[in-house]
Amino acid sequence: MMDIENAMERYSQPGRGEATIFIHKNNVVRTVNAQGVKIEAESRDNEVHVNITVSEKIDKVVHLCFAILREEGEQRIKAHIKMEDGTAARFLSHCVFPAAKKIRHDSEIHVEVGNGAHFNYEEEHIHSNTGEIVINSHVIARVGIKGSFELSFTAKKGRAGTINAITDVHLLTEARANIIARIAAKSDDAIALDENMQLAGCSSKGIIKTRVVLREHAKSVVRSEIVGEGTNSRGHIDCTEILMDHAEARAEPNVYVKNPRAKLTHEAAIGRIDDRQITTLMCRGLSEDEATDIIVEGILR
Amino acid sequence: MLSLRDLSVYRGDLQIIRHITADFEQNRVHVILGVNGSGKSTLAGGIMGIYPTTGSVKLNGEEISRLPVFERARRGLTLAFQDPARFEGLRVKDYLLVSSKEKKLSDVLDAIRIVGLSESILSKKMDDSLSGGERKRVELASVLLMKPKVVILDEPDSGIDMVSYHRIRAGIEALRKEACVLLITHNKELVFMGDYAYLLHDGRIIRQGMPGEIKEYFEQNFTEGVNNDGY
Ligand SMILES: Nc1ncnc2c1ncn2[C@@H]1O[C@H](COP(=O)(O)OP(=O)(O)O)[C@@H](O)[C@H]1O
Numbered sequence: 001m002m003d004i005e006n007a008m009e010r011y012s013q014p015g016r017g018e019a020t021i022f023i024h025k026n027n028v029v030r031t032v033n034a035q036g037v038k039i040e041a042e043s044r045d046n047e048v049h050v051n052i053t054v055s056e057k058i059d060k061v062v063h064l065c066f067a068i069l070r071e072e073g074e075q076r077i078k079a080h081i082k083m084e085d086g087t088a089a090r091f092l093s094h095c096v097f098p099a100a101k102k103i104r105h106d107s108e109i110h111v112e113v114g115n116g117a118h119f120n121y122e123e124e125h126i127h128s129n130t131g132e133i134v135i136n137s138h139v140i141a142r143v144g145i146k147g148s149f150e151l152s153f154t155a156k157k158g159r160a161g162t163i164n165a166i167t168d169v170h171l172l173t174e175a176r177a178n179i180i181a182r183i184a185a186k187s188d189d190a191i192a193l194d195e196n197m198q199l200a201g202c203s204s205k206g207i208i209k210t211r212v213v214l215r216e217h218a219k220s221v222v223r224s225e226i227v228g229e230g231t232n233s234r235g236h237i238d239c240t241e242i243l244m245d246h247a248e249a250r251a252e253p254n255v256y257v258k259n260p261r262a263k264l265t266h267e268a269a270i271g272r273i274d275d276r277q278i279t280t281l282m283c284r285g286l287s288e289d290e291a292t293d294i295i296v297e298g299i300l301r
Numbered sequence: 302m303l304s305l306r307d308l309s310v311y312r313g314d315l316q317i318i319r320h321i322t323a324d325f326e327q328n329r330v331h332v333i334l335g336v337n338g339s340g341k342s343t344l345a346g347g348i349m350g351i352y353p354t355t356g357s358v359k360l361n362g363e364e365i366s367r368l369p370v371f372e373r374a375r376r377g378l379t380l381a382f383q384d385p386a387r388f389e390g391l392r393v394k395d396y397l398l399v400s401s402k403e404k405k406l407s408d409v410l411d412a413i414r415i416v417g418l419s420e421s422i423l424s425k426k427m428d429d430s431l432s433g434g435e436r437k438r439v440e441l442a443s444v445l446l447m448k449p450k451v452v453i454l455d456e457p458d459s460g461i462d463m464v465s466y467h468r469i470r471a472g473i474e475a476l477r478k479e480a481c482v483l484l485i486t487h488n489k490e491l492v493f494m495g496d497y498a499y500l501l502h503d504g505r506i507i508r509q510g511m512p513g514e515i516k517e518y519f520e521q522n523f524t525e526g527v528n529n530d531g532y
């Protein structure tokens with residue numbers, strides 16, 4: 001177990017006094033509580049149940065690491081994160097499958113963001129370059145009055161695999177939400193994103209941003225929907241997908257306005273890299289491949 | 302330095318530049334003046350290898366007309382675009398570092414100083430967060446950093462304010478010290494930045510000579526019914 005713990009530490013790099021939870025397969029390897037953060041975790045019925053409660057504004061990061069360091073394995077996570085009123089916390093979540101040949105990771109995370117609370121969750125995936133990786137992720141969040149919710153999902157190291165990610169965010173009065181996904185897919189990776197935001201409260205605001213770069217035979221379907229119910233609610237969907245080789249992508253940005261005083265906008269662009277960008281960098285001495293890498297890196301930043 | 306022999310440049314099936322022959326020398330600024338649509342950007346792109354050409358392009362005696370764009374750039378030829386591309390996520394610093402021959406931050410700082418930009422520009426993104434004048438000056442800084450032998454500046458003064466104009470002028474002077482400069486413009490006031498000038502019309506060089514001479518000829522033949530923006 002010690003070598004697993006050390007390896008997870010290298011990926012996650014928690015600092016001193018930072019709340020931490022490490023889960024390998026369906027085993028809880030380590031939990032560390034910190035001032036203002038209480039973490040409970042228990043493994044039962046081939047699932048890990050995690051409860052995190054944040055009871056004050058914390059400056060330090062909360063580290064989550066979900067790993068399978070072996071070639072094969074399954075992991076099921078059910079988490080509840082409760083941000084009490086007026087609290088704030090930033091979570092760094094590492095999903096680490098570096099040796100994956102046949103791996104499945106399912107997670108369901110319920111987030112309750114209290115009134116005036118600020119929740120920031122960054123999930124980074126580190127996968128192997130080959131093998132079969134299936135990620136099923138569902139995030140369900142409710143954001144209280146004047147609360148904020150930031151979610152970023154990044155999978156650009158190794159192959160993405162099969163990703164099914166669903167996000168449902170419900171916003172109350174003057175709440176804010178920002179969700180962004182950045183994914184680099186290749187080979188026969190299949191990406192399905194289903195992002196939903198309900199601007200229920202007055203003057204609530206939300207943005208759904210998606211950046212996907214697909215190479216070889218990778219495919220993606222990105223469905224994003226914002227529902228504008230609250231008076232003066234504002235929402236925007238911004239989806240860019242870059243296609244190379246034989247990749248395919250489908251984007252479905254939906255805006256559903258239920259209140260004449262709500263305003264929702266969307267933009268979606270799918271296509272190959274702009275020739276002018278490539279030409280510009282070639283005029284600076286970069287080959288086409290070098291130029292492509294730099295442009296893609298920028299889009300996924 | 303740069304020699305063109307019977308150079309024609311095509312856009313699609315259309316021959317836009319027709320049979321141009323000219324020699325451009327080191328440490329000199331050569332102004333290529335022409336109204337909008339006369340073929341200036343097409344000529345620039347043809348020399349750089351962006352559009353198909355027939356005829357010969359030689360850089361320091363080496364035939365480069367069959368080389369891809371980046372190979373020409375690696376041999377010391379470059380182009381500053383009239384309307385520089387926008388890049389999402391790419392920071393000015395990254396763009397200037399990839400342009401830089403030595404990949405040194407100190408060189409990047411020198412270049413932005415020459416074009417009158419402050420260090421804070423480096424962390425900005427190369428998207429719509431740059432103003433038109435900033436974008437043009439970043440473009441000029443990037444060609445300065447390449448330490449080119451031959452540089453083509455396509456309308457470096459278009460769409461910018463007076464402050465940017467003076468800075469761009471400083472950039473051109475810095476380039477002249479090391480390189481052969483082709484300064485492309487529709488603005489007749491810019492001919493005096495040059496040592497020698499060419500008048501491009503309908504894809505052909507119809508006249509060449511000292512800047513004053515070319516400006517006078519241009520005024521007499523091209524300014525009637527055409528405003529200073531060349532429209
Ligand atoms: N993509 C294109 N396909 C065909 N013709 C083009 C294309 N772009 C420009 N042209 C034509 O080439 C001519 C020269 O254009 P350009 O080189 O941009 O002129 P300038 O830079 O002097 O304004 C114009 O007549 C223009 O209509």
Ligand SMILES: [Mg+2]
Nearest residue numbers: 341342343383
């Ligand atoms: Mg032009």
